[in-house]
Amino acid sequence: MNREYLYEKSCYVFRDGQPERLTIRSYTETDVEALIEIQRECFPPPYPPELWWNREQLLRHTELFPEGALCAEVNGRLVGSLTTLITAFDPQHPRHSWAEMTDNGYIGTHNPDGDTLYVVDISVSPSARGLGLGKQLLQSAYELVVALGLKRLLGGGRMPGYGAVRHEVTPERYADDVLQGRRRDPVIGFLLRCGRTPLAVVPDYLEDEESANHALLMEWRNPLLFLQRR
Template identity: 85%
Template sequence: MSETAIYEKSCYVFRDGHPEHLRIRNYTEQDIEALIDIQRECFPPPYPSELWWNREQLLQHIERFPAGALCAEVDGRLVGSLTTMITPFDPAHTEHGWAEMTDNGYIGTHDAAGDTLYVVDISVSPAARGLGLGKQMLQSAYELVIALGLTRLLGGGRMPGYGAVQHEVTPERYVDDVLHGRRRDPVIGFLLHCGRTPLAVVPDYLDDEESANHALLMEWRNPLLSLRGR
């Protein structure tokens, strides 16, 4: 599979017991306005609109790494997106910020010679939540990791419950509490359900008051690397 290969998958999701057709594919220039609308729905005011995807960013995703620019349609309506890039990664050096890693979302840092598929953004329209779209899109990204022979999928997960308790516990203790069932965190819990495992807490990852600017770096390792002699 080359970087320019087109990804497309069809399956079904269920809303109140009724099946609805899900299509996951690469997004194109024709999808840009709908993708920006999804960002608007996911991050309404007071979230600053300048932080939504803009046309130039989306064009750069399509040009630099088209295989890693995925979107989800339910019964023909665009309702979600997942943007990724490839980067080298050294597990001994985990600290980085989202803006630094992703070139502020323009993915100018995409490196086809890297070993890691990095999650730049995942968004699901509020009207389509509860259908399992986030998990389905991440599954598609795992398939891309395998197809490209990469080592892992990696991304910084928000810790939206941490900001409220930051004066009581360290971020590492907060994560440990979540992993041992003493606390719940919606994002970390979601990523655990999707098969991701924690690597390290990263400070100053993103301007995110709810997470006290912290993120939990989480990976999914390619289980088939041994078949490739790696």
């Protein structure tokens, strides 16, 4: 690369057995249009279009917390992103909405003195799914948690299978069914495979018909925090 980023690493992913070079780096103003297009691809209707990133939001991410604004390139093509902020989180009071936590996606709530890295959004283009990019992006976020000495990574996981059965089971029972292997949910299952553990079901988290507006709050705790405090 011809320029320096606040965060940058390279590795390989495999498509049909063939290695392809993956770069995860900070995103910048020049990436804005490509990032918006990825949002359109990732979240088609009935997902509300007004919740896609806009230019002003993306520029705010790069201004307020550029270390936590990451994108993924495969063979030089932008195919994914991960946006985070830092917050002070009280596990005894987990209830919140995505809009409250993220300042409606503008991350004006970013608190450099907080203890928790919060996932605002993770998106991977459908054309690049199956390469493990979501897991690689979250791994980069875990590395950021360790580097900054934070307690945890936190985020609300969609429950896209819940809307179809909302009249049959409570959201808590649905989440427990997934954890016990009685049901499958693509998002919760993915986050579990990435090392996240559940904290609480949060109602009215985000306007999301498939999840009946619910999310499962899930964390990854910093396993090296005790070493940093010695």
